[in-house]
Amino acid sequence: PRHNLDLLTQAPPVRRPPRPAPKPGPSPAVWIGIGLAAIAGLIALVGLGWYLLTRGPTPTPPPTPPTGEVWSPEPPRLIAPEPDEVLPCEPGANERWVEWQWTPAAEGTEGYEFYLEALEPEHEVYPGQFTEEPAWGTSLPCGGTYLWRVRAVGPEGNVGKWSEERVFHVIAADQEVPPPPLLIAPKDGEQIPCSDGETAVVPLRWEPVDDPSGIAAYEVRIEPVIYETPYGSPPETRQFTTAEPTAEVELLCGWAYRWQVRAWDGMENVGEWSAGWEFRVLTPNESDTLPPPPPVALGPGNPDANQPENLYPCDQVVLQWVPVEEDPGGSGIQGYRVNLQQRDYGTGEWEDIGPYFIIYDDLIDVTEWLSTGTYRWQVWTIDNAGNHGEPAPWLYFECPIG
Helix, strand or coil: CCCHHHHHHCCCCCCCCCCCCCCCCCCHHHHHHHHHHHHHHHHHHHHHHHHHHHCCCCCCCCCCCCCCCCCCCCCCCEEECCCCCEEECCCCCCEEEEEEEECCCCCCCCEEEEEEEEEECCCEECCCEEECCCEEEEEEECCEEEEEEEEEECHHHCECCCCCCEEEEEECCCCCCCCCCCEEECCCCEEECCCCCCEEEEEEEECCCCCCCCEEEEEEEEEEECCCCCCCCCCCCEEEEECCCEEEEEEECCEEEEEEEEEEECCCCECCCCCCEEEEECCHHHHCCCCCCCCEEEECCECCCCCCEECCCCCCCEEEEECCCCCCCCCCEEEEEEEEEEECCCCCCEEEEECCCCECCCEEECHHHCCCEEEEEEEEEEECCCCECCCCCCEEEEECCC
16 A cells, blocks of 8 residues: 555656657648759759850950040042032023032041032021931022031040031033134145145144033034046045044045034034135145255266376266155155266366256256266255255366377
């Protein structure tokens, strides 16, 4: 039996705490979601790897300009209109469409600022224009003088330097014909030498013509003048244009010509023909007025009249000289003349004894004109124009009695 004291002093029995109830695990739906998320992550990882393997090189960003650097390209170079160019209006028009062009500016240009100013007849500054292309156009009143320039516009409104300034003119339509030119040369009635025997190059000159729209061309007309039945076919009429108040034309020798000129202005108005002047291109014979040079006499004979060469027995006396090769007048050498003279012992005078004809060789046998006595001879040249040259010096010889 237990005493009450024992009950009081005995320790109570040890009690273990109760085990917690097991926690419930994830449901199947949760496991399925986790699996799908893992698969999606794996696919994304594979895609990232493929992108990194196949992408191009990363572009290098443009360098940051240094602090304080300002965009300032070279000024554009102007193309059209040209300096002081004249732009005529159409007949009856009050305005003309004008187009400006210039070279593109440096890279980075966003456009161009265009400046236009009217100088005459009234001063006016046109509103500034902005264009993205290196060109611009508008209509301008006829009868004015204008000034223009252009500059490039860059990032953030930065602008480059102005280009050069150019002035041009827009003029009213010219409906007046230009006046006829005044001829200068060849003059009316002039005779022109023939240089090579067949043709001659004839220079033509006339006074330039002034016209409000400028002179575009001169038209020249040259036609043969026939006063009598010609030998052979006459030359054809020549007609041509030239920009200058001069021209050169090759014409046949031996013919007379009439020439005229008229002007065409910048609006294609055709003026009247000038007065017609006549000139003649001579034949070589007509052209040559210069005497040929003298031949060089070879002999026989002595230049000293007091010591004539003795040709005894004078059974054959042949006079010889060096032929002349060139004629300064251009007509050519026709032949030679020889003057053979005999001294009259009674009077002391020299008398012509022959020959009296043109010699086409460089020698002649004069034995038939000789007898006993003292002689002298000289020779000179004749060209195809009939000009006689100076004679060679006298040579003296004698045929004494045996």
